[in-house]
Amino acid sequence: MSAAATLEQGLSHALARIGLPAPTDLARLSGGANMESWLFKAGSETCVLRRSPGGSQLVGGRSIDYRAEADLIRAACAAGVMAPDVLVELEEGDGIGSGFVMRALPGVPDPSIILGFENGAELIADIGREMAATHRADVSQLTALPVMETRDALRAMRERYMNYGGDRPILSLALRWLEANVPPAVPPRLVHGDFRMGNLLVGTEGDMKGRLTGVLDWELAHLGDPHEDLAYGCMTVWRFSRPDRGAFGVGSIEDLARAYEAAGGEKFDPVRFHFWLVYRTFWWALGCLQMGNTWRSGLDRSLERVVVAHRTSEQELDLLRLLEEDAPAAERKRPLPPSPEPLIAGMGEPNGAEVLTAISEWLNSDIKPLVSGRDKFVLAVARNALGIVSREIEQRPVATDAALAADLLEGRADISTPGMLARLRRMALDKLSADMPKYPALKLARQEWEGN
Known part of the structure; x- marks a missing residue:
């Protein structure tokens, strides 16, 4: 059968x-x-x-x-x-x-559609209302729900990070910061754990056009700090095409805080919120690295796993933007060191990067018209993978440095060390430019750090 x-x-x-x-x-x-x-x-x-x-x-x-x-x-x-x-x-x-x-509930989860609606205030109010309702839900009878203790979770993430190599300097910087800035514990509430664009349904017609119609994907739910949910949907990666809108790509963080409090949520704490924003960005960076290890293990040899692993560099850029305010003003103004010299194509046989580009162009012109549905999605993933490798060959970005990562993790160097911030900024820009050059926050970072 x-x-x-x-x-x-x-x-x-x-x-x-x-x-x-x-x-x-x-x-x-x-x-x-x-x-x-x-x-x-x-x-x-x-x-x-x-x-x-x-x-x-x-x-x-x-x-x-x-x-x-x-x-x-x-x-x-x-x-x-x-x-x-x-x-x-x-x-x-x-x-x-x-x-x-x-x-099935009505509505679409597609951020490219949702973020095009012009009723951000109403949608943010809906999001705040549903999040507040989630956090006050009575789950006392659900004994299977795990309770998250922040320091225990950080210890587990440190172990995972070291198992993945422990050689990414920006991740070491973030982990050190997290361990030093754990907020006081709060009475645990139901936390959705994945409350973000992509897991929210929004209506497309009638009175519900642009309004929230459903909250999906509860597999990461646990008992913990409600500010974790507030922060997760505000991560840059989940703002998609609107990194300029701090909350869900829809509105400002202040708008979300007011909506959440008005719906009965707890008082918004910006310090606690910032901690969880850094925490979940680091958490997702580890999740991306895990995708590559899942592929290597043979548990799932899908191409999508390999490509998602390269999204680690998105989170590294975002983490650096979240943490750079701790650096002295002189370091924030320091010019960036130059990027490695790119590979120059010769006049003889095409180099490896050019061969990969040729394959990608063939897939687009000859194969794309022949596929549909999920196969079309997988084809796009394959072309993305070819682009990553081609740019990596040409641009030769540096992503890992075990010695520097260890120094940052153990506190022998930090973001105030002369030249450190500029070095990490260059590393983040170059790696992300090779991995995901269309990541919307990359343009903002270039403007802020290079003046471009």
Whole structure:
């Protein structure tokens, strides 16, 4: 039996338990680093299946298993959060892995559409309201939810960082700062853990155009500091095309704070917020590095893992912009050292970078018209990968320095050391220019640091 037939049969078995007919129009959705998502019809219902095909209840960086996530989503709905209704959980006898089926909500998660709407004040108010509702949800009966203790989490992240090489100077600088600036503990509340653009649904028509319609992807939920959620959606990477808008790419951080407090959220603390902004940016940098190690291990040999690993340099640039205010004024004004001399193409046979460019151009002209759906997405990832390697050959950026990283991590050097900030700025600019030259914050950093 084909994989598609197996999925349809197992899903039919699960749906029958709640009186729904067999699925039709099954379509794989893009996105989802840790599991698959499928959109389908079941009679008059439009549904979404989230599953781990291999059957593991815990995959990737999940905090909770699928059954606990389903229970949590039900609790969030009971608290008034615009989360999807969970209809049925998969069972072993269904034969299609672990997961659950939800009723689909209206709206789109696409930031390129959402950030084009002109009702930022209303959307920020919606986001603040849903976040406040999340943080006051009663989850006392959900014993599977982990409790996050910040210093324990930092110790675990230090261990992960060292396992990944411990040789990225900007990450060492950030980790040292985090360990020195842990805020006092607060009574733990429900934290969504992934509350950001991409996991929020926004309406596209009628009265709900530009308004929040759903909060998705609760797999990283835990008990902890509510300011973690406030900060996560404000990370530069999740502002997408609008890094100039500090909150979710929609409005200002002040707008978000006012909306959150007005909806019953706790008083906004800018110092605590800044800590969590640095923390989650560092956390996501480690997540990107982990993608590469997942590929190396053979656990997942998808091309997407390899490319996402190169997004570490986005977080390094963002971390440096978050931390540079600690440097003396003279260091912030110091000119940057020059970049390495780029590779010069000769007049003989094309070099490796030119060969990769030729392959990318062929994929775009000859193969792209032949593919659709997810294959078109994977093709774009492949072309992105070729571009990364081509630019790396030409530009020869320096990303690692084990000795410098150790000095920064152990405090033998810091951001006030003469010339250090300029050196790290150059490192961040060059690496990101090779990895992800279209990252919107790169242009802002060049303007700030080079005057370009």
